[in-house]
Amino acid sequence: MTTPLFWPDWLKLRLPYSLRWEAVFDNKDVFIEGLLRSLELAAIGLAIGTVIGLICAFLRSSGYRPLAWLITAYVELVRNVPLLLLVFMFQFGLPQVFPRGSTERDFILDVLPTSYRTFAVALSIYAGAYLTEIFGAGILSVSRRYLDAGRSIGLQRFALARYVTGPIMFRTVLPSLSNTFISLFKDTGIAFFIGVRELSFAASYINTEYFRPIEGWVAAGVLYLITAWLLAFSLRFLESRIRWTV
């Protein structure tokens, strides 16, 4: 099925390119697999990044100055550097740091054998920086009334964080978390450059195998768009279902 993009056939305009959508539909399994990989990577990035972000946010709010400075340095460093550079550093730089045959090298190769895992680590560190900021704002938004109430029943620092700040902050930052998940999902588009088979890889596969870049990238773009919209819609719905007891 050849379809012109804008021109009907009877205009007799010979364009250098005619769209053939079979290239996409015959390979829809590559696209679906790529979409699932992208979602997986985004989920892993969000999960590990949340752990990193929570720890760093609470450590920073503890008031111990050198630690707060260190965490701010980490956050500012990661936020001002392109994700692609971070990914390159883990993919190409890490094997150089540990010489061949050393025990650390074997450890790295056991933990990060494939580009998928390397990209997951890089994305988690990237997400951790952004989530540190988000959780930091969430921690600050917990008003003093609740902290004072917690202290008045004898809760100390860690219990206070776990029983008072945590639940309140969780409900406050939920919209930011879903936005972060969606933007991480879009950021996984870079991974095809180091060999991860996600959605952009499917598009570049169509380009290299069938020489049909337009169909491939339009299909990838449509899939990204629809998935982002569906995610936003369902996450809003889930947020509205969480009962606000505060």
Add this chain to the structure above:
Amino acid sequence: MIEDTKEGMSIVWDNRILLWNGLKYTFRLFASVVFLASVVGIFGGVGLLYGNRIVRTILRAYVDIIRGTPLIVTIFLIFYVPGGYGLNVSPFSSIAFALAIFGGAHMSEIVRGAIATVAQGQSDAAKSIGLTFWPRFFFVLLPQAVPLMIPPWTNLAVDLFKGTSLAILVSQPDFLFAIQKRATAKGHFISFYFTAIVVYFVCCFAMSQLGAWLGRRMRFGVA
């Protein structure tokens, strides 16, 4: 590893001209993209707020589609589509337009949000003293909206600077491309990446500090 690092940094220094050429390309790309994106964004934001229904629908579709797809997809589409239909676009123009379109979509949202925030009470007050639309817009809304726009605009500028690093995907010789090329040629990845991190950090951090200073300066004249 210390000797390795010293050797690596001297290799970086030996290649400094190639890296500097890449950095010049990045700065050129960034300057044109920020300017274009701001212009597109201002028109887009005003059009979203005050345009007629057709303009608003088109702009809404543009903003939502561009913001919903990754930057990579935009770059590759602008790189391949004009060529497929006979329109010869230089690779620099293609990535410049892709980044400008991306930045324009975000800038439209920023402008729309800032003007809408101000417009709530101020335009009623301005109407009550008899100002028509354009004087109201220029003398009341805009001076109060611009300081609101500065922080997200600074964020967008930093994101655009980081986005120029994606020129490596279309083989444009920007800074990250030069770093990657030289690193793979010489085999010393860590030193080159360390240099790249320092350069990107200094540029982006300086930009965000400049933006914060600008925001503080502009706030003085506003009630």
